[in-house]
Amino acid sequence: MKMFRSDVLRELGREMFSAAGCSDEDAATITDHLVDASLAGHDSHGTLRMYEYIGQIADGVFDPRGKPRVVQQRACTAVVDGDGAFGQVGGTFAMNLAIGKAREHGFAGVGLRNSGHIGRVGAYPLMAADQEIGVCQRGPFGTPDSTLWWDRWQVKHQSDCHGRTTPGCGADSC
Secondary structure, X not given: OOOOXXXXXXHHHHHHHHHOOOOHHHHHHHHXXXXXXXXXXXXXXXXXXXXXXXXXXXXXXXXXXXXXXXXXXXXXXXXXXXXXXXXXXXXXHHHHHHHHHHHHHOOXXXXXXXXXXXXXXXXXXXXXXXXOOOEEEEOOOOOOOOOOOOOHHHHHHOOOOEEEXXXXXXXXXX
C-alpha cells in the first residue's frame, strides 16, 4: 500500500476542494475531517472520499458554496439548514453551535438537515470532549427525516449512528 504524509494529503485536499469551488475555510474543514478519519483508521470515511466528493460537486450533489445557517432556535435547541453544503461543513457548524449552547445552558440539542454525509461521526463527540462537554448524538444525519429527539419508533425502525464522549476524554487522552 502506498503511504502519504498527512501534511501532503492536507495540502492536496485543500487545493482540490478550493479548485472545485469551496472557500478556503470549507476546503480545510472537509480535508481535515477526511485526513483525520484516515489517521483514526476509519478509511471508508477518509481520504479515499476526496475523488468521490470532487465528482459529486461536478454532479451537483454538493454545493461547494453552501453555507449552513440556523433556521430555528431557542435557548438550548436549534435546527441548522446545511444549504446543500458538505456534511463536514454543516456538521462542524452544528456541533460548534451545540457546544456553545451546552456551555451556556448546561444542555443543547441541535438538528442538521439539508446537508451531505457528515463523515466520520466519531469526530464530533471529540470536538465537544475537547471543550469539557459530554455528548450523545444520533443519526440519520443530514437527511430530510433527521430529527432532534429520540422516540421508540425511530430507535426501532431506523439505522442510527451514535457517538458518545465524556468530558476530559478528548483525542489526546482516550
